[in-house]
Amino acid sequence: MKIPDVQLFIQALLYLTIVFTGFTTAISVGLTTMNFDGNCILYSEVNWKNATFSTFGFSDKVNCNFPVYFNVFACIFFSLGMFCYFTYAICQKDPNIGSQMWVMPFVLISAAMGIVSFIVSCIISVGFKTLCDGITSSPGRLTSCSQGQKMNWNAQRNTDYNGSHYYAYFTVAQTASWIGFLAWVVQCALGIVRFVRNRRLRSQAFDSSINADTAKIGNVEPTA
Numbered sequence: 001m002k003i004p005d006v007q008l009f010i011q012a013l014l015y016l017t018i019v020f021t022g023f024t025t026a027i028s029v030g031l032t033t034m035n036f037d038g039n040c041i042l043y044s045e046v047n048w049k050n051a052t053f054s055t056f057g058f059s060d061k062v063n064c065n066f067p068v069y070f071n072v073f074a075c076i077f078f079s080l081g082m083f084c085y086f087t088y089a090i091c092q093k094d095p096n097i098g099s100q101m102w103v104m105p106f107v108l109i110s111a112a113m114g115i116v117s118f119i120v121s122c123i124i125s126v127g128f129k130t131l132c133d134g135i136t137s138s139p140g141r142l143t144s145c146s147q148g149q150k151m152n153w154n155a156q157r158n159t160d161y162n163g164s165h166y167y168a169y170f171t172v173a174q175t176a177s178w179i180g181f182l183a184w185v186v187q188c189a190l191g192i193v194r195f196v197r198n199r200r201l202r203s204q205a206f207d208s209s210i211n212a213d214t215a216k217i218g219n220v221e222p223t224a
Helices: 006-035 062-091 104-135 145-150 166-219
Strands: 040-048 054-059
Touching (some): 006 062, 006 104, 040 104, 062 104, 062 166, 104 145
Antiparallel strands (some): 040 054
């Protein structure tokens, strides 16, 4: 099947990519939060009393909730809607469909989404690093953050925390979040390219119209 507008096809694929990265990020962060009874371990402070016992304090829940809500509503729902919209436009098989679509609102939205996506990615990455720095600060017991998955997170506590997957989940969430950010940046750049192309096409069409009208005037025979 011949694609009428390659740029629209690429943008549709980018929106689909954002849907998958948003789903992956939201699920990974959400599952980790559930494993710790709704508490957020991003930016958690781990204080080791000795080689086998530590205390830790959870961070504000907004550090986990904000990335989850952003990825659910902006990266999944909005991007899925945009993917359907662009797919519908491609199915029209009109080579000029791109010049008939709104561009600037989508450029501004993509730019805003890219900024928020960058903030969310930084929240996850910095929060994850803070947690790992605390875990690996143990006196000679844990040398890597992934080894913390084997810790007894419920030692001397009346809790039911499950820390056996936090490293894998946050690694996946961090990677997916940054991929999503890059997809938003490319989406915004493609929108700007489309905007410039559309303005150029309209300018050329306007010039052609003026030249055609001028030629008609020159061909008019005097009646007097």
